[in-house]
Amino acid sequence: MVEKLQAGGRSAALTAALAIPIALTFLILLYLRSQPDLPLQPAIFATGDWAPYSGKQLPDWGIASAVVASTASEAGYEANLQFMAWSQAYNAAADSRMNRGIRGTFPWYRTAAREREFYYSDALLEVELSIFYNAQNTPQLVEQVDRPGGLDRYRGVRVESYQYHPDIERLLSDAPMVPSAFKAFQQLIENPEVQFVAEARDVGKGILRDYFPEQQIAIEVSEKTWPISVHLLASRKNPNNRRLIEQFNKALAGMKGNGAYNILLADVRGRIDAERAVILHSFSSEGYLEGFLKPSSRESVLLPAGTRVVVEDWGDAYLAPAEVANRPDRVLVRVRAIDSPMKGQMLYVDGRTIRLP
Incomplete structure (x- = not known):
């Protein structure tokens, strides 16, 4: 009889012991469900005009901007996008040490030099780099531009703050510098000494269409392209940026995995196209x-x-x-x-x- 009472007591004690954490978990879940969603942390990201990927006049401020803003939101951040010159965006992000400063900048190509200064996100987008050349001023390039070494004897210009694919970087190692992609195409059209410009295919075509509609008839584009990925950069000087990029990458992977990323790209591209339809x-x-x-x-x-x-x-x-x-x-x-x-x-x-x- 005593053994039965002891066994019953142990069983009741075990049940009570198990019930406490279960009840505590239930109360915690009930409390969390009753609370409003936590506010997003504000985060300033710097970018520049690089249509259709970024630009103040574009729907959602461009394709890359939409990816950054949506992914940041999924990661718990409220993206505040600020547009400025590319060199200013890069330097401001590189020098930022505080969360209230510029947390990152985009969209940038990955290089070893930049990796020493920044944490890199996973790829925001894949873009195609192309060679634009003036077929009227340099007609011989029509036959040579897509051949190995075909551009070795010709002169290009490089855009300030740009880093290029290694194949292109070699061609532009001693090229003159211009402050913007617009200026690069202006030189290609007006200066016979400039024979080619390297630029993302969609970006270059947009510049020619919007700013040089009459002169674009002289400009041809290489069939060969160099695929590159562009990224969000966050300075290593801010110790919190490592966590920011980790959270951002996790959210970006989730969006790519569940299809939300492709839906977002199609939506933004569709609205950009609709403006030109x-x-x-x-x-x-x-x-x-x-x-x-x-x-x-x-x-x-x-x-x-x-x-x-x-x-x-x-x-x-x-x-x-x-x-x-x-x-x-x-x-x-x-x-x-x-x-x-x-x-x-x-x-x-x-x-x-x-x-x-």
Whole structure:
């Protein structure tokens, strides 16, 4: 009888011992659920104009800006983006030692020299670096630009604060410096002694389209590209930045893993494209639209009336004057469809189908 009472006492004590942590855990969870979400920590990030990846005039301030802001929020930070000259952004971030200062800067290419000063995030984006050259001033480059060593005898310019892919860095080791990508393309157009500029493909095309619409007819782009990744940098002088980058990378990996990253990129790119979109309308009695996969092809796909596209290349007929007698009956314009069954596809369409908004 005594043994049974002792056994029962031990069982009751064990039950009570287990119940205490369970009840405590329940109370903690109940308390946390009743509390409002913790406020995000403010964090200032510096960047510059590099459309479509960053720019104050772009939706969400650009693709890279959207990635940084969304990822920072997931990591518990409220991103405050400040736009400034690239050299100023870099130096301000490198010298910052306090959380209330500039915590980081983006988007930057990774180099050994920068790694000595900064913690690096994982890749924000992958971009393509290309060579832009003036085919009117240096027509021989048309045949040489994509060959190994084809640029060795030619002169380029480098942009202040830029670091390039090693293949390009070798070509620009003693090149003159300019303060911005805009100035680099201005030199390419106006200065015969400047034969090429190295720039991210989308960035260079945007600069030519927006600032040099008439002169862009002379500029060609290499077929060869150099893929590079761009990153968020945070100074090693601030001991808290290591934790910042760790949290940022964890959040970025989560977004890439659950699909939120790709959805974000598609959304921002779509809204940037929408600002440049034109609409296709039929001008023929048949009422349908044709899109060609190649300019010389006779095979085409049908496009619905009202298809929205982004013009990637208007072609010489729209950019250079010519006698009416020498103008072809049909002028094809290279476009990228942003809706319709051909969404995302590069096509050539008759210029007469394009209607500006």
